[in-house]
Amino acid sequence: MDRLEELVNQWIWRQDFWLPPGLTWKDIAEGTADGGRHPVPRDLLLSVPLALGFIALRFVFERVVALPLSRRLGVRDRVWVRVMPVLKLEAFYLQKKQQPSQNDLLVLEKHCGLTPHQIQTWLRHRRNQDRPGNTRKFCEASWRFVFYLMAFSAGLVSLINTPWFWDHRECWRGYPRQVVAEAQYWYYIVELSFYLSLLLCVSVDIKRKDFKEQIIHHIATIFLITFSYCANYVRVGTLVMLVHDSSDFLLESAKMFSYAGWRKTCNTLFVVFTAVFLVTRLVVFPFRIIYTAVVDSLDVFPPYSGYYFLNGLLLVLQALHIFWAWLILRMVHKFVFLGKVERDERSDEESEADEEEEDEGGEEEHSCILLSCVEMCECSAVALVFKIWHWWTTGKDLRRHLVVKCPLVLVILLLKEFVVFCQMALWLCIALPIEESGDFSLEHVPKGIVEFEEAYVGPLIYTICSKG
Known part of the structure; x- marks a missing residue:
């Protein structure tokens, strides 16, 4: 020793x-x-x-x-679709846990009797079940x-x-x-x-x-x-x-x-x-x-x-x-x-190969949609502040813009918020019963909430503020 x-x-x-x-x-x-x-x-x-x-x-x-x-802070987990047990697909998933190649799809199609699209859908839902x-x-x-x-x-x-x-x-x-x-x-x-x-x-x-x-x-x-x-x-x-x-x-x-x-x-x-x-x-x-x-x-x-x-x-x-x-x-x-931190690039997302599927089809958590709607007015107000700063630095008549144009812009913002409120109320009446039933999907969210902001409000404010 x-x-x-x-x-x-x-x-x-x-x-x-x-x-x-x-x-x-x-x-x-x-x-x-x-x-x-x-x-x-x-x-x-x-x-x-x-x-x-x-x-x-x-x-x-x-x-x-x-x-x-x-639980006190309101942390919520996403509910993923449960897959039907398929032994061949389960064995493939446990062995590779990645996107199947074309050869893999052909082999699995022969053994399972499913189409390639059904196989990919099953594997995607199976991967989602293991997501933390x-x-x-x-x-x-x-x-x-x-x-x-x-x-x-x-x-x-x-x-x-x-x-x-x-x-x-x-x-x-x-x-x-x-x-x-x-x-x-x-x-x-x-x-x-x-x-x-x-x-x-x-x-x-x-x-x-x-x-x-x-x-x-x-x-x-x-x-x-x-x-x-x-x-x-x-x-x-x-x-x-x-x-x-x-x-x-x-x-x-x-x-x-x-x-x-x-x-x-x-x-x-x-x-x-x-x-x-x-x-x-x-x-x-x-x-x-x-x-x-x-x-x-x-x-x-x-x-x-x-x-x-x-x-x-x-x-x-x-x-x-x-x-x-x-x-x-x-x-x-x-x-x-x-305007917000969407992902923690440093170390917050799990590193599965199919990471992009978490947001497949443009889906987001409905809390993020609600937050985006609330922040629309704030973003427009910030844009207006930057425009006022631009008027000041370029030497334009700041008083005329503030007295004449700002009230008109604020009226447009209030009208926009009223339209958004009506759309959100309609969406909540539709989405909340669906969410309680367990079949919630943000495909039910009306696209007009965002399109109205992008197509009408932004260009209209820009046109009013730019013409002097």
Whole structure:
């Protein structure tokens, strides 16, 4: 047994890899023995049972807290058509779970006696049955929201009074003889345990569009936390974790309100999240934290294996930040030009191959249609504000436009709202009984609600405002 431990220490905990040249594990222990904790690799073993504890706690939280909360907030799941059992098609679906090729359709047609269209329809409905509902998504998002919020709050409280929080060069002053405070130690253990629990639950969680990137992120984070603790890079490691937690809880809260249908709250949180994410991940992280790890650390020790390993992991995280920032900016583009966040491009949609079928035939949830109708007047008002600003900047007679044309525009908007109200009342009388019967489809929604806005109101307002 002693021989095995000696081999493990020789190959895994090699001092020339983990520590700068000329330093040993005793140097770290001797430097932090005076009232503080010195980082020992075996301390991290506590994260394994804590990760299992997080999984159990999550199971209880989602059922005791998140599920009742989702009902209170009005989270609703879509009801999908149940398919008749067909053994051959079921076996094909369980084996491939993707769109069948032409050859597959020919083979299935012979074995099942169904037309290709019927086979595709059956497979589409079968895939829809396995789609996770909004309630399940809400529960997952609420669990991550609670953790990220508590982790960020605790991390900020434990770091805000430290010198390296304000001056990142302090991360390397006195290295490696730096005391690790008890709060920082538990910050490390809790964060490592949480990411281990996420990695262990990846097979049962909702598979998202950035599934591979999330796996890479979790693995890189686990390696980074482990290495930085063992090599006593705790100061820079705590800054990395704090920067990541600062925006994650905003994203999860925006998801929660999105699943609940609280569009305006979701949009507001999305704007705040975008600003925080872009500042922390594309400015603070590369130009402050990575810079101090790459440049400032060279004032203390020369480059060595651990130096390249640490900075390599930081660059992997930064590459993922750029990828996610690109997805978020795509959402910003949709938000600016469409007026709402339709999808969470970052990680909110499951990654089935037939993802576009969720909105097949132009169907949307009727709550979104109601919201769009309510926001029509707001969009027209915003357009009018921009037109007034244009009059001002081009030097036209603002008073004449405001006195003569604005009342006419407002009358048109009021007439439009009256027509929309009548159409919506008619639609509700038709749609609500259908919805209660379980055969609800937005094909029953009158197209004139949107067509009236696009074909008559917009051009008429533009014509009135443009002629001067």
